[in-house]
Amino acid sequence: MTNKPSRKILIVDDEAHIRLLIEQTLEDLEYENVEILTADNGADALNTIQDLNPELVFLDVMMPNIDGYTVCRMIRRELKMKEVYIVILTAKGQEYDRRLSEESGANKFMTKPFNPDELLELAKKVLFK
């Protein structure tokens, strides 16, 4: 076992099956001392981010109450967390959505259905760069 503090990934999606898909995609990272956290709404996501300070967040857009773009903006502006790498992961794929993602302060825009291999590679790159 390693003694290094664990790195954390937060998966935020209101759909349980999407959370499962992403969790299972990333599960090999758990052997690298990476902790995978989940949240099914924007408010819980903000609390988790504030409390546990994950390095990487996969953030859905269409969620009840607080949408992903708003969560992203709040992470950057209210929580003033510039370091956390935020991936907007959405079923919306128009250029307009891509622009909203950029404006909200996200680092990357990915669409569903995502490419599992690309998602895992991105996570490795962000966590172990």
Add this chain to the structure above:
Amino acid sequence: MAQISLKKILGKEGGQVLTKLFIPLEEPIGILDREGALLMGVIPDPAVLVGEKRPILFEGKPIGWVIGIQDSKWIPCISTLLEYWANQEAEKRAVVAEALDKYRELNLLYRLSEKLVASPQPSAIASMILNEVCPLIKVSGGLVILEHVDEENRELLATCGDADGFNIEASGPDNLVHRVLESGVAEIGNNLYGRDYLIGRSDVSISLLCAPLKTEKGVFGAIILIGDESKVFTAGDLKLVSAIAMQTAPAIEIAHLHQMELEKAVIKRDLQTAYQVQSGLLPREMPRLDGWHLAAYWKPAREVGGDFYEFIPLPDGRFAIAVADVSDKGVPAALVMANTHSVLRAITTSLNEDDQVTPGMLLSRVNTVLYDSIPMNMFITCLLVILDLQTGHIWFANAGHNLPYKHSAEGVTELHATGVPLAVFPDITYDEYETSLGSGESLLMYSDGLVEVHDAQGEMYGFNRLFQSMGNHGGSAPLKGEALIQYLLSRLDEFTGPDWEQEDDVTIVALDRG
């Protein structure tokens, strides 16, 4: 099967349920992982209580333990509940894994579509397909082959992984690849004899998946994936690769046609250059000879040809005319033509004023040099004429060429002269013949492209028609020089009709005495 972790099960809702369950039990119960580390609950103190430990089994193997007091009725219940959750978790993971595979396949098809647009080379498209598909289906190697029906062979377009030694030419009804190319229907074959597909590998078994590349015109190739003996291709694999083959086949075919067009364009450009080079070997302009007139026509059947004519002033003041025709057409003939022309030029320019030059001697010398340098199956016919410009006397020798025609007041006569074509036998001597041209008389020399011409019904133009055309043009005075050549060509056009494609190189040289 995915690894099942008791810690993960307890970390989710399972842990909350058990925590609530443990409260009213009023007895110590603990749950341990496979290695015996406590995950939740408590371990009964062995100094106080006799303990009992029951495994939590998944697929017959323990993934953890439930520990409590001896004869506790709760231990088997909790163990059974955890085993149920473990099986549920495994099923869920299998469903998620399958969904992720579908995600991968969908993304693969999307990526292929994107990349196809940017891949103009068939081999690049084929490599891209293999590089995407092989890792996804987890095979040891893959190939994309093209079948050239007209050439009766198969072309290896791209490979990935361990595809060395795969025999792409193997055929027969029992060969899976052959069957797919014949039927156009994708197939999988698990646990096949390696010796039937791999060169020099008799002791292994392999699995194959083969999907045809086809368009509405038919099957023109295949994607072949190779798995080792542990690989079992599924119907899902077959459907995916078939879909990819269907999606990419038109792109590969279009790229293949495009590449062939590019290659044709390069060849066409090279041939145009070759035509310029070859026509540059011919006399640039007609020699001006006092009291004589020369006219010539030369047109290869293809971009380049094997005919040529040459005018050579001799050191003794006489004048030589050569008309030659290489067997065969196109580039091979053109190369031999250039060689023959060079040899003739070299021999005639090395002559001295004192040399007793005769046409037979020149042909013999040319033959000796060419015999060693021309391919066995090729030869050159050549008529060599030496003209005394003052007297009009003509000496000529013939290396298997068409006989020349003399046009005089008596009419048209064929000048008989025979001899073996050049480069057929070594050390040949040529018989020499003589005639003379008086004022107003002319000599016509030509290649067989002027007579061995067929009309739409397959009838040959022939020597008789040429002979008659020369003597009977309908005018009052005999035609000469360029006018004669144009007339002969127009008669040829009338015979063949407008859609005629020139069959052979045509060369005509007309010599007129003023």
